[in-house]
Amino acid sequence: MFSTLRKLFCFKKEPKTPLGFCDCPSRAKGYMSCFYCGTEDRYCQPYDPENKFHEAVCMGKFKVxxxxxxxxxxxxxxxxxxxxxALHFACFYGHLDLVRLLLFKECKINALDNQKSTPLMKAIQSWETEIVSVLLDHGADPNIKDCNGEAAVHHAVYVDRPDIASILIEFGANIEDTTKDGFTPLLLALRERKLRIAKYLITHGANLHVCDKYQRTTLMYAVRWDCEDIVEILLKKGVDNHLKDTFGWSALYYAIVGKRKTW
Structure with missing residues (x-):
């Protein structure tokens, strides 16, 4: 019903900025503008077992x-x-003792589900930092990509966890890995307004000069969300504020038309 209401009340006016890039509220907590009608909560889908074995794993029943x-x-x-x-479920539901048991039983650590998600990705989705470390210690591959072309580090971006990203990078995750749409972890963090991990990536060696398919820069995304501190960091680190995207718009022009306070 909620999704239907969103469609009914979608903003119908012509966008002020190309594709409505800077038309949404700059400091809104949620994605309620019409330009995010296609955005879904990636991790709200039920993750329910289908047999007794997996059910016991989900419930943390070690002896069973x-x-x-x-x-x-x-x-x-x-x-x-x-x-x-079983490892997918143990990781998702945060049962470290069962994760250790399954690894001891020589389970496939990089098993893929029908979405090509690994157990490592499921642990990240549930913010299970210790399980993430255990999996990586046992040889989990952080650079496997799921059906969306996203690796473990991209999932760390979605949950806005710099601590998990740090562990992944320590174990060889590619900080410049791109999704199907060409988003590096930093650009994805800025697109999704995951500002904690965006700041972490900016200060830990991520390429600041990447662009999306419309040649929109990291600076433009920072302007979009009115992130004054990130804008300041990017400018100090040499991101060119004169660059224009494929629509001929610069970061400054987006700030003016979008009534941002970052300039």
């Missing part, structure tokens, strides 16, 4: 899991219809 594996009723890498393994 051990018994089911011991009786060989289930294999450690058994998959459900969504191609999810």
């Amino acid at each position: 899991v051990l018994r089911l594996l011991g009786k060989k009723k289930f294999h450690v890498d058994d998959k459900d219809e969504g191609k999810r393994t």
